Amino acid sequence: MSKAKERLDPLSEDVDRIQAFIHLQRYKYASREIHGDILDVGCGLGYGSKMLYDDYKSVIAFDISKDAILYAKKKYKGPIYLRADAQTLPFKDEIFDSVVALEIIEHVNSDIQMLKEIFRVLKKNGILILSTPNVAHLQNRIKSLLLMKNLIKKYAHKPKNPYHKREYTPKQIAKLLKSAGFIIEKKWGQILTLPLVNRFPPPLCVNTGRILPDFSLHIIYKARKPKQTSKKKT
DSSP states (O other): OOOOOSOOOTTTSOOOHHHHHHHHHHHHHHHHHOOSSEEEETOTTSHHHHHHHHHHSOEEEEESOHHHHHHHHHHSOSSEEEEOOTTSOOSOSSOEEEEEEESOTTTSSOHHHHHHHHHHHEEEEEEEEEEEEBTTOHHHHHHHHHHTSOHHHHHHHSOSSTTOSOOBOHHHHHHHHHHTTOEEEEEEEEEEOOTTGGGSOHHHHHHGGGTOGGGEEEEEEEEEOOSSOOOOOO
């Protein structure tokens, strides 16, 4: 479950069934919780943006990769695709009802800057759906106890996935979201890292994470921008 690939298309590539399910499930979760005008941050190859578009029709999606955007425009028509950086969003303040940011925060240089930019472009009471790998998943916790080493801290600063700048514990992500001004409303998990869990059928394997989200391989948050945001004192 740790095979690294920066971008994939689970609808067109020969992808491991569990990996395909986990990617598609995130967008299905997001689609049930969002509304209105939607921004898909770090859209990759566009399959998820198209899923959101099929439900809502008003979707702007972007990625920093030129090749990814060209692929998305050709393969998954419907959303408006742009090339952009998640840390400097090319949009005016408070224009989106919902933002989807799946498996992107671990890639950027400044996580808090990305979240502040998302907060800025969201309307008041707007929704953010964010997912990221959970470095404090069950297997890493058990290994740390058995070896009497803080592997969670080690892997957080030097992830096994070569494309990740860092990885997070649930507490760290929650703290970042709150620091950026968000209110956390819901939390889901994907894959509880039990022995032989990858032998289960994909839906059963992935949904084991619902039992204990903080111990799952990936964690998904629903957060909201407050209706009233505090003003800085001058």
